[in-house]
Amino acid sequence: MDTEFINSIEEDHINAHTLKPQLWVELHADHLFKYAYRRINDEEVARDLVQETFLAALEKVSTFKGDSTERTWLTAIIKYKLIDLYRKKARTTNRIQQSANEDDFFDPDLNNWKKEHWPAPFGIEDQDPLNNNEFKQVLQQCLQKLPALWMSVFTMKHVDEEVTDTICKELRISSSNFWVIIHRAKVNLRSCLQKNWI
Amino acid sequence: MKKELKTDLEKIAYNCRKATYLIEKKQDEELTNREKLELKIHLAGCYICRVYETQSVLINAMVKNLFASDQVKELKLDDDYKDRLKKTIEDKIRHT
Numbered sequence: 497m498d499t500e501f502i503n504s505i506e507e508d509h510i511n512a513h514t515l516k517p518q519l520w521v522e523l524h525a526d527h528l529f530k531y532a533y534r535r536i537n538d539e540e541v542a543r544d545l546v547q548e549t550f551l552a553a554l555e556k557v558s559t560f561k562g563d564s565t566e567r568t569w570l571t572a573i574i575k576y577k578l579i580d581l582y583r584k585k586a587r588t589t590n591r592i593q594q595s596a597n598e599d600d601f602f603d604p605d606l607n608n609w610k611k612e613h614w615p616a617p618f619g620i621e622d623q624d625p626l627n628n629n630e631f632k633q634v635l636q637q638c639l640q641k642l643p644a645l646w647m648s649v650f651t652m653k654h655v656d657e658e659v660t661d662t663i664c665k666e667l668r669i670s671s672s673n674f675w676v677i678i679h680r681a682k683v684n685l686r687s688c689l690q691k692n693w694i
Numbered sequence: 695m696k697k698e699l700k701t702d703l704e705k706i707a708y709n710c711r712k713a714t715y716l717i718e719k720k721q722d723e724e725l726t727n728r729e730k731l732e733l734k735i736h737l738a739g740c741y742i743c744r745v746y747e748t749q750s751v752l753i754n755a756m757v758k759n760l761f762a763s764d765q766v767k768e769l770k771l772d773d774d775y776k777d778r779l780k781k782t783i784e785d786k787i788r789h790t
Binding site: 530 | 711718723745749758771783787
């Protein structure tokens with residue numbers, strides 16, 4: 497009896513969070529836009545996702561329990577929309593890309609680097625590369641060339657700093673497939689940097 | 695047994711595909727002792743994969759930095775789009 501009573505008080509306290517859809521655009525639109533943009537690198541798609549998120553949220557207002565803030569709740573919705581998008585894109589691009597890139601960089605028998613793909617120093621390794629704006633631009637262009645699934649795996653890993661298990665579960669891939677994707681993404685990304693920088 | 699190990703290790707000395715794979719994996723989780731040994735042997739003899747490793751670590755740091763940069767911090771939706779979005783939301787509230 498006592499614990500029930502305490503729980504209900506605690507619930508009342510937590511339920512202090514309420515939704516004010518009229519203010520969503522002012523309070524959260526930019527935040528959600530940035531959240532999406534960081535992960536897909538496409539302004540148009542990010543914008544659409546913000547709208548979709550608000551509309552989906554309106555439909556779900558009755559399910560909001562008030563145990564998180566409005567912003568956390570909306571961010572969770574856009575996150576699921578993003579994962580959904582990743583999965584859709586993965587289905588269409590994955591198969592084509594996998595076969596095309598399989599043996600490009602390494603010798604199919606010996607597994608060593610093909611000579612034309614030997615990594616060479618960028619020449620900026622010692623010169624504060626993190627603040628080299630031209631290099632950053634090349635990096636951004638190269639990131640955009642990655643297939644959608646690789647890009648999502650890569651950003652979930654390195655931008656969101658999600659643990660590998662979570663990424664695998666959310667994108668429905670096996671952990672060995674996860675490492676294969678990370679490896680391919682990185683080998684391709686590195687090669688693109690070398691081609692466009694040096 | 696010993697002989698097999700030797701040829702395996704000889705194989706790893708040439709296997710840049712596996713070495714670069716392990717370089718990626720290593721940046722996220724601890725390798726098994728076997729994997730550590732393989733990578734160590736490979737890198738000792740492979741200058742190209744040592745270049746790869748330096749660059750791989752650098753790329754991870756740069757990607758993180760890129761997405762956290764000011765460019766993204768200042769990114770905003772334009773006002774027109776926001777106004778339209780507000781109207782869409784208000785319409786929807788009215789109709790439900």
